[in-house]
Amino acid sequence: MHARLLLLVICLIASRAFSFTNFDQCFDDIKKDNSTMSGWRDNHGHAVTDINKLTAISYKLCVDRCGTGIEAFKWTVFSQQFSNWVLPWLALLSQIPFGARNRYDNIKGAILTLGSPALATYSLTLTVLNGYWIAERYQSVKHRHKRHAVRVLSGLQQVALRISTNANLLSSLVRLPENDKFWQTLDEKLDAEASTWNVPAAASIIWVLVAYAFTIIASFEDIEGGFNSWGQAVGSAWCWLVAVVTGWLLISPKCNQKRVESAIVHANEHAFVHDESGVVRPLAPHEDHAFDVTASDDSLFTDEKASQPVYNYARFLPWTEAVEQVREELNRAVHDNSPPASAPAFDSVAFPVHNQAWPLSGTWRNRVGSEARLLLSPFPSRKKWGPAIWKRLGVATLAAVCLQWATTGAAIIVHYFTPAMGWGCRSLSYLIYGGLSTVVLGLLMLSSLLAHSASPYPAADPLGRPHSTTQQVCAVFAVGLRRVGHFLAAVNAFGFIVGCIFHFTNVYDTCYCNSTVPGLGAARAFFVFHLTHQDISGMTVAYAVGVSLSVVSAVVFIGFVSMFTDPPAPD
Structure with missing residues (x-):
């Protein structure tokens, strides 16, 4: 009885929070009403008066006649798409080496990894x-x-x-x-x-790659059908995980x-x-x-x-x-x-x-x-900043930024070149994800530099406490930056998963998001209902570029790691 009551309350809240719209039915009604002709558009946003060229409508007309609600949730679409595009990556995430003393710390490590690739x-x-x-x-x-x-x-x-x-x-x-x-x-x-290669780890990587290949092929076979709900962008945004998991297994x-x-x-x-x-x-x-x-x-x-x-x-x-x-x-x-x-x-x-x-x-x-x-004899005087640290730090930063933005950029390309082309809700969500990931990297890198500056080691203090005022100030900023970085990483990880769910639950299927209002502006924005052959050709190229960019970047990074793995032992 209590469970049913709780479910009823949730349904009532959801119905209040979201109003549902059947956009196909709304578009059919608009075509039958000549009074809406001022809002008729083609797929380039140009005004049209010929109903045979009508493939899109203005954002203003969409809101006036279709409302601000989302497309109704369809479980069959969600379960199929989420299972194909997201679940294999979540399974692969568990193959990252952890090794902490308790599950809580391992979960924190997983969140930090997902929040900042x-x-x-x-x-x-x-x-x-x-x-x-x-x-x-x-x-x-x-x-x-x-x-x-x-x-x-x-x-x-x-x-x-x-x-x-x-x-x-x-x-x-x-x-x-x-x-x-x-x-x-x-x-x-x-x-x-x-932590060496093992059958479960190899099987997880193979499973993800096979599933990714199958879903990519299927999406290219039917680009026009549900072009806003395909997950090429989602798969591309996750490609970094194959590189990271494989890299750690190579390093052991x-x-x-x-x-x-x-x-x-x-x-x-x-x-x-x-x-x-x-x-x-x-x-x-x-x-x-x-x-x-x-x-x-x-x-x-x-x-x-x-x-x-x-x-x-x-x-x-x-x-x-x-x-x-x-x-x-x-x-x-x-x-x-x-x-x-x-x-x-x-x-x-x-x-x-x-x-x-x-x-x-x-x-x-x-x-x-x-x-x-x-x-x-005491230890000789030591340089606190060891040799070649800036070179390694620079190379590592460059590799991190390149892999992050190659995979995130691939996801952005997929949505940016989907009509109506421009910065929309989906492409901006990936831009935010990549941006926050990079910010977290910068904050924690700076935190590590300040922490090392604040560390009194090798001074003989068994508690490891900073001594001078400068060290104490560095310590305060190091701890503060680290906590901000961890918080942003947690928010980013949660937002990324929620964004993937939104992508397949039609939350983004609104007049606002599908009209690319953030990039085009309300006055120029338009909602595309049907794709032309020219649109499909352009989207095929954009999808191929996005998928190739993410896959090639992962392969190149794995090759880079393998090149430096197992260096020759000293003579």
Whole structure:
């Protein structure tokens, strides 16, 4: 009884909110009434008096005789079109790697991805460029663990990686022979956690592509029938998802937060340190370790701690800094075997446990160096903004903007060149979607730059709080921009799904939307009822251009990602 009453109330509200119009019947009535001749138009908006040339009516006449209501909802049309054009993409969205600790965080990641494909593409591009860059960056390193270091650091892009401010921990990690097991174990554990190709993921991609191909072919076979309800634009606007999902599967990110942290904990069981007493001993679980993946609880690091790959934009700069710290220490272990000038004058004090030759070169006097070198030398001064960051940031931004606007632009082309041609409700909805997606990318990129500027790391503050006034101001703006960006992404994702539903439920089938009033203006706007052969030819070309643009852009992006995937390991 309560359910029926609720349904009745919903129907009453819907009937009040929307009045329905049968536009075909309205057009037939207009043709029979010569008093409406002043509103007769052809498909170019020109006034006509010959009923045989009457294919459209002015916006004013449409409102006067047909009203402001929408075309009546037809379940058969909606179910078929929505199932063909939208549901496969929603299924493919679930194949994006997530890996957060709970479902709520995974849903947030999915919403952020859908709300800003540009951000998802940006994070994906940064990830693959980072993997290529670190392999090139470590080529000149002579340390025998550099391959492990490259694989480990590349795999830790999905966590908030920090290098301990205790210089002795990292120094011991790269010098002590006992830590060989640490590098090997962490490399093997992380490699086992990669999100690789699997049958469900491949089947989802194939299903989407086959469904997309079938529906595209069917739409070209019958352009004239329901030309305002076909979903070529919807399919084109979703094409970025194939590129992003395929890209992540090619990269195989280690994004399962629990498993990555477990791998680090397991590797730390094999970590040794040379302490102040001159003894090489294993590190206890409760002690600090060289690799820390537990960022501060400060809201400044919220996105950096999220393990989903879409948040890699927030980890780009701290990760680059950590990579440089490890590289510097590897090089120091190789090239600087003598103690610093500030160290005491016991130049070649060997460790009481190990004093063996370095296996790579006969010029090495001691594998681990002097005790003074290990215990008393602080980290060298580091550049907060690592090398080649602006190049990678620029390339990633360009790739994100190109893929976003190639797919969104394809959807806009489809509707812009559908009579009456111009900026209408449908084309503007995609323009808003692409625009908000790009704005979200800009806001979160700026937020990540400010967050890195505000971060006191590597200052010795276990809470990770900003110190100076400038850092505090940067932190406030970083958090504010991030929250605005997340809010806009949520609104954009919701609006995109609602827009797809509106497209197939005739909500856009009104005098206002079908007359392209936003672009043409009320005085020049007109409602097209029947297409001519010339219209069909033009629409076929526009549809082909739109579909080709979206598909080719996705294929090109996948090729770009695959070109930088699995770079040659350092010699």
